[in-house]
Each structure stands twice: as C-alpha cells, then as structure tokens.
Ligand SMILES: [Fe+2]
C-alpha cells in the first residue's frame with residue numbers, strides 16, 4: 476500500500492496544481508490512496524464546501540484541515556455531513572465535524588498542536604482514545620499533526636510509534652528533511668511542506684508579509700502566484716499497517 480500525502484494546498488495556484496497534476500502524480504508514484512491538507516485553499520486561509528468538492532474530484536480521497544478550519548462560511552454544515560473531509564479532533568467537543576474518518580480501509584486522523592496555536596484540548600490528551608478508536612477498525616492509520624513547533628511534532632511521532640502507520644506534520648509550509656521510519660514501524664515527517672506558490676512567504680505575497688512584519692501595522696494578505704510546487708510525502712506500508720518507507724515529494728508545477 477502506498478499513501479500519498481499532499482501538503483497544505485495554498486490558494487488558487489495550489490488548487491490548480493492539484494487539479495491538473497494530482498491524477499498523473501498518483502499514477503507515477505503508484506499511490507493507492509491520497510490524503511490532502513486543504514486548510515489554505517480559499518485564498519490562503521480556510522476552505523469552502525465548493526473548493527473541498529473540487530479537491531476531492533481532483534483525486535484526494537480524504538481532506539484534512541487545521542487552524543483555519545472555520546474561516547469560511549458553510550463549513551460547519553459541510554463537515555457535519557462529510558465522511559471525507561475532517562477537522563482537527565481536539566477542537567471544542569461542541570463543534571461540528573470529526574477528527575477521524577476511515578475510507579477504503581485507511582484511517583485518517585487530524586489533530587492540532589498546542590504550541591503557538593489555540594486548540595481546545597491538548598492533543599496528547601485526545602490522541603490515545605482516537606488512535607484506539609481507529610485501531611479497532613483498521614491497522615492502516617495516518618495522522619496529520621497540524622502544528623507549529625518541531626519539538627511537539629517529533630514528540631507526537633515518538634509517542635505514536637508502533638501504533639499508527641505515519642505521523643505527518645503540516646502547518647509550517649516548509650518541508651523538513653527528516654523523513655524516517657521509527658523503530659516501532661511508524662513513518663514520520665516533521666512537515667510535509669506546501670502545495671502552492673513558493674516564491675512567497677509561506678504562500679503569501681512576500682512584500683505584504685514583510686510590510687506587516689516591518690511596520691507592525693495591519694496589512695491585507697494576498698496569495699502569491701510564482702514558484703508553484705506540489706509537496707508532500709509518500710509512505711509505503713504493509714498490510715499490518717507498519718511503514719516500510721517514507722520519502723518526501725517535491726514536484727515543480729507546471
Ligand atoms: Fe497551512
């Protein structure tokens with residue numbers, strides 16, 4: 476089994492790359508399953524029901540989200556019904572949607588980090604129960620840990636070693652060079668990167684991001700367009716859910 480993880484799809488440029496290239500990339504890599512983080516597809520912040528449907532139609536089997544989950548209207552009702560689009564599990568217990576889904580025998584879990592982000596529940600308090608719930612049904616389990624701090628992401632990967640197939644980090648938009656299979660058989664990568672315009676500051680027009688940082692004044696952000704790449708990771712695992720390899724994916728588009 477080969478699982479392709481597509482890192483945070485950013486703006487129109489990222490979505491176009493997915494729409495035009497994901498199918499052929501899946502075929503080239505021999506991926507049987509595709510998980511895609513879609514939290515930045517709506518102009519860099521959030522997702523809409525229509526955009527989620529477009530990404531699913533483009534070849535994603537499951538879409539995960541992150542801290543921008545509620546930025547756009549209509550996502551509550553959409554997540555309530557969707558079996559293929561999930562949000563971080565450790566948000567408010569009263570929020571619509573879910574943080575675990577199982578599609579074609581692959582469980583996908585989405586959790587939000589607690590360092591420099593605002594989860595309602597510490598991810599380490601939530602993760603054991605949700606992994607147990609997934610393991611009752613399947614051995615193939617991929618966790619999208621949407622978090623800022625490398626320390627927290629490495630700790631989560633170690634904590635879950637032997638219990639899930641892979642722990643893939645998202646949110647920073649900068650791909651890390653630490654893809655590895657841990658001793659217990661869980662593949663890990665601190666951050667999968669970004670599918671979108673890399674001639675930017677993590678997706679945003681560089682001038683705008685720099686102006687906000689230099690002046691401390693509010694500056695409206697717009698997505699950049701240049702230097703588009705599809706980034707992510709390819710995980711291979713056996714039927715018992717143990718990872719046998721993980722490699723990063725970085726493909727220029729077009
Ligand atoms: Fe993101």
Ligand SMILES: [Fe+2]
Pocket residue numbers: 514541542543621645646
């Ligand atoms: Fe994020």
